[in-house]
Amino acid sequence: QIVDIHGREILDSRGNPTIEVEVTAQTETTGKKITAIESVPSGASTGKFEAVELRDGNPRYFGLGVLNVVDHINNRIRKELLGMNVLDQVKIDRRIIELDGTDNKENLGANATLGVSLACASCAAKALDMPLFRYLGGTNAKRLPRPMMNVINGGVHAANLLDFQEFMIVPVSASTFSEALRMGAEVYHYLKLLLHEDGMLTAVGDEGGFAPDLHTADEVFRYLTKAVEKAGYKPGEDIAFAMDAAASELYDEERDVYIFPGEEVIRSADEMISLYEHLIDEYPLISIEDGLNEEAWEGWQKLKQRIGDRVMLVGDDLFVTNSKRIRCGIELDAANAVLVKVNQIGTLTEAMDAIELCHRAGYQSIISHRSGETEGSFISDLAVAVNSGYIKSGAPCRGERTAKYNELLRIEEQLTLAKFEKR
Numbered sequence: 001q002i003v004d005i006h007g008r009e010i011l012d013s014r015g016n017p018t019i020e021v022e023v024t025a026q027t028e029t030t031g032k033k034i035t036a037i038e039s040v041p042s043g044a045s046t047g048k049f050e051a052v053e054l055r056d057g058n059p060r061y062f063g064l065g066v067l068n069v070v071d072h073i074n075n076r077i078r079k080e081l082l083g084m085n086v087l088d089q090v091k092i093d094r095r096i097i098e099l100d101g102t103d104n105k106e107n108l109g110a111n112a113t114l115g116v117s118l119a120c121a122s123c124a125a126k127a128l129d130m131p132l133f134r135y136l137g138g139t140n141a142k143r144l145p146r147p148m149m150n151v152i153n154g155g156v157h158a159a160n161l162l163d164f165q166e167f168m169i170v171p172v173s174a175s176t177f178s179e180a181l182r183m184g185a186e187v188y189h190y191l192k193l194l195l196h197e198d199g200m201l202t203a204v205g206d207e208g209g210f211a212p213d214l215h216t217a218d219e220v221f222r223y224l225t226k227a228v229e230k231a232g233y234k235p236g237e238d239i240a241f242a243m244d245a246a247a248s249e250l251y252d253e254e255r256d257v258y259i260f261p262g263e264e265v266i267r268s269a270d271e272m273i274s275l276y277e278h279l280i281d282e283y284p285l286i287s288i289e290d291g292l293n294e295e296a297w298e299g300w301q302k303l304k305q306r307i308g309d310r311v312m313l314v315g316d317d318l319f320v321t322n323s324k325r326i327r328c329g330i331e332l333d334a335a336n337a338v339l340v341k342v343n344q345i346g347t348l349t350e351a352m353d354a355i356e357l358c359h360r361a362g363y364q365s366i367i368s369h370r371s372g373e374t375e376g377s378f379i380s381d382l383a384v385a386v387n388s389g390y391i392k393s394g395a396p397c398r399g400e401r402t403a404k405y406n407e408l409l410r411i412e413e414q415l416t417l418a419k420f421e422k423r
């Protein structure tokens, strides 16, 4: 039985306020009380169709305070859920959704609903004395996700001139998670050395990757290739690349073009696709996220037709972890993978439904952090619970990023069948 719910305002990795929730349940038989805490991340390149993250909008924290949201948790949501069985996750989430009553959680705030939803799941796992991944995934939770590590940060995640947002390395020859993490970290350190040798800054961006003053994707991939080789690995065979274009951030609606201020060029949708074709030809690029704008369904269809059999085409802002939008993408054959961010939709149940939907359609799922993160590691357990192929948690650097990777190392020790599936 849920006996208390308590929300509070804490800071995220960018120094902005976010939500943390404590849920306390009491067992009927022994009267023992169990408390679990979970927190809510926050994006910078948020999709237009994401559930609403409520902010106070008053002078505190430049308008970013979340005391209103805390109030929703400690009063309306608390009142609604007190006395419910904490093991009834779907029922709990349904009650929260009904209480909010809107399509996009604008009433209570998705930051309120998600915090409570995740903390309930965590509390339930504790009550059953089970690891969270096992509680969420049952006996079928057996596969660890391969890390996609964002080692070069650009776009709105860094103050450099790089227009594309993320350049990632994916250790494809690793047979276990711990091996993949080691390979990625080694390449990361060689990359730092190479950038430093060339007189570039090695300060890191929001997701722990370096934020050098490079301008083009070609320049970045050349550095990544060199770093992989320096570390003693073969590009493509051992370490592949992935990118998040975050194209919605570059898109100019009036002119229907993509503006690259750093590179000082403008590209049409067709030119964007041609650029991706060129990058796939030149480098071992296996995944392109948000290659086009979040509303460009036709463009995505074209993208899928032209390069869909050569790379993963991942919808982040396009799908926003929303089953309705994912269904639309499946019908239109507009992508082949979904980025899953729990705070884009606002409850655990809806996020898990979205994952199930994409797996059924043969889409890959990639469980993802946000650029503004906390020290929590719920998404690591979620990724294992649903046997997701990949996890995105930034570079192997900055505590809030490594928290997720380190949790996966712990889970790996608990799983006997933790070897990766063959790609």
Ligand code: PGA
Pocket: 042, 043, 044, 045, 046, 047, 244, 246, 316, 368, 369, 370, 371, 372
């Ligand atoms: P965000 O970026 O958390 O700032 O939205 C992450 C992403 O676009 O994948």
Ligand code: ZN
Pocket: 244, 246, 289, 290, 316, 317, 339
């Ligand atoms: Zn993205």
